[in-house]
Amino acid sequence: MVEVVVVGSGPNGLAAAVIAARAGLSVRVLEAQEQAGGGSRTAELTLPGFHHDVCAGAHPMAKASPFFRAFDLAAHGVDLLTPTVSYAHPLDGGVAGLAWRNLESTVADLGGDGRAWRTLFGPLVENWPDVVDLAMCDLRHPPLKIATGIKFATRLLEQASPLSDTIFQGDIAPAMFSGVAAHAITSPRAFPAVGAALLLGTLAHAGGWVIPRGGSQAIANAMIADIESHGGEVVTGHRVDDFAELAAARAVLFDTSPAELLRVAGDRLPERYRHGLGRFRYGNAACKVDFALDGPVPWAAEGADLAGTLHLVGTRAEAAYAEHQVDSGVFADKPYVLAIQPGVVDPTRAPAGKHTFYTYAHVPNGSDRDISEQVIDQVERFAPGFRDLILAKHVTPAAFMPDHNANYIGGDISAGAMTTRQTLFRPLARWNPYSTPIPGTYLCSSSTPPGPGVHGMSGLHAAHHLLRKRFGIVTDPLDLLRGSAPAYR
Template sequence: MPDVVVVGTGPNGLAAAVILAKAGLSVEVYEAQDAAGGGSRTAELTLPGFRHDVCAGAHPMALAAPFFRAFDLAAHGVDLLVPEASFAHPMDGGTAGIAWHDLERTADGLGRDGDAWRALFAPLVSHWEAVVGLAMSDLRRPPKDLLTAVRFGLRTLEQGSPLWNTRFHGEVAAALLTGVATHAITPPRRVPAAGAGLMLTTLAHAGGWVIPRGGSQAIPDALIAELERLGGRVHTGRRVDSLGEFDDARAVMLDLAPAELLRIAGHRLPDRYAKRLSHFRYGGAACKVDFALSGPVPWQAEGLDRAGTLHLVGTRAEAMAAERAVSAGRHPERPYVLSIQPGVVDPTRAPEGMHTFYTYAHVPNGSTRDVSEAIIAQVERFAPGFRDLILAKHVYTAAEMPAHNANYIGGDISAGAMTLRQFAFRPTPRWNPYATPLPGVYLCSASTPPGPGVHGMSGMHAARHVLRQRFDITTDPLELLRRN
């Protein structure tokens, strides 16, 4: 039995595994699926030669998260491609808001709201590392840059309250910010959604939203290669059904949702802790539809062909209405659709002249409905003729999501509802949210701080506790990562 067992090969589980192996410990990782990578896998879902990202497709944190800055994906062979525009938000009538990599260019394109956009983001972009440090912390330590924390906090409260419309005069800038806030799969005028939107937009103007050449699979592949170089091993197609399989390991790290922890260890957990885990809330879900296209999407608005990610929903009011419907358990007629067109920077995703197109729509948790027609209608709304380009499509309904990633309970790709309570206390109110009451057993999934996203930080924070508490190693994990 190795020193440490890690269950789950998502970015957090692999981040923890690499850090622990860097500390000189023996590490073995177990994955239920036949392919490693969790939410960062890539597969030919539609037709041969079309490579689709199974869940995560664009990566704002690949250049920004402290874990990845220390690990250095590029140095490990990952070609990180940065679109000219990180994200965009088309509007009816052939106009659009575009979040270019350049903040000034973005503001210039927003007309009379350009100054407001610049005032909102310039102080955050100039101190983006402090913004990331705040957002990617374990939420248990005071911020290092207090002034940036105050600026970020005040802006979050503004955009997460009835004051959110006071800054902008027109529809485009407001919709542009709302589209990115709605990544949280919750009504965007809530504090967690507003905070996520501000951080992600800050990164859009700083490092950019990265698209890895060849697919998101390149990220877990690089982590696994480093782990194996250090002597670790990954076992795929190996579902864990009982924590008792690893009683002889000195530590067990679980890149699992609380429901999965209850499944494999519920009878061992103290009743009070198990009850709290059972009350952990899962949020709105996604229906994922991937398309193989015979050509690029024919966007009406100029510049959208250079954006990696697009948010398709219309005005700020339409986004609010759609997300409120999902929160109430209804399917909106015009859902929020997130789309990614990797071909703007990566021609390897499809045969020459053709394109992959990634979409998902927000739907109620556990939905069995195929909403691909609603998605196509939203794309057609802003890109007439899109339907004629479709060669094939592949659908994962929300109810089918757990079959390829057990952490996506009911199709919740955030691994837990982004409520204010669960933003600060994931998965339960504990000073150390990673440790469980079972000696040596730790959670390191997106159901722990700082939450969802491909950043590796939940794994890094959990690994810090494991090193100190189980192995008496106090070296900073970031320092371990920087060592050869």
């Protein structure tokens, strides 16, 4: 009999499986798709030889999250490549804000706003492990990092208020901050968006936003190999439709959306809990457009060609307006486009001289519209001549995102709206957000704290509860990952 079954093979499900297998438990991961990895997969989406990341493309947390710091992807053969510029934010007129890995280089580039940028990020960069530990906790047991917590909180309150408009004098620095905040696919001034910007902005200057050689699949493959080396198995092409097939396991983890848990578990869940999960909100969405290019993107702004990630939306005001339009259920006139150009560090993604180019644009949830022309227009705005380089494109409208990842309801790649309430109480207002009323059954997806991203921490937190409550294993999961302690009951 298998002791632990994990439904879904995204980074969180694999993280939980890694921990359970290292604790000496028999583990089986069941994945509906033919390719394991969830939000960290790579495939030839456009033309042969062009390798595109299906979901996540750049990984600020791949070296920074407590799970990956302990797991050590590099030690598992994953080559994490670091662009010289973590992200770029072009503006009209051939200029761009550049988030160099070195904070002081960014400060120097920003001129008169450099000092304010240092004041905003300097103390967080100096204490980046504490910032990450705070942001990646389960929100019920925050680490006792009082000084760092105060620094983070004061900046959160400042940037989420009208005070943020008084911090910078020019256009570039505020646009850069809003561009990172819009990763949350909501108003750049919302508390969850500002929190994400502070975390991701800190990591841009503390290690950088890494890109795995060969694609994000390398991260999933390393975790799968570790599971298998400890006796576990990962089964693909296996869709779970009835909880009855899981009932023999001593513990079950769902790396799925609440909607999928409801679909599979159904009436086994108490009515009140079912009602609560049914009220969980899914947020604004993304239309993803992948390109095969005949050469590098011809950015007008100097330095943009060095960035792994780019935010294409224009000024802070334009970013706010674009997100407001999507929040209102309409398509933005000039959408926020997040772009990744892995070829700046990884020549293996495309044939010699060619490039892959990854983009997604924010759209209303459930949209089936192909907005690739608007995406091309937005890239052309900052890189004249881009259109002439396109060899092929692959479009995934928001409504079709669940076809390759059932967690992305209506194209919501955050697996749940990033509202303040749903950040603090995700998916429900429970002391243990991972447990369910079914004994031994847990939710461990991005729909639980700390939320979206390839960090493995939702899986780690859920596995921590599972080990203690179901198996009496009290060893710290991080020690299991480091190999510094056996599983102790």
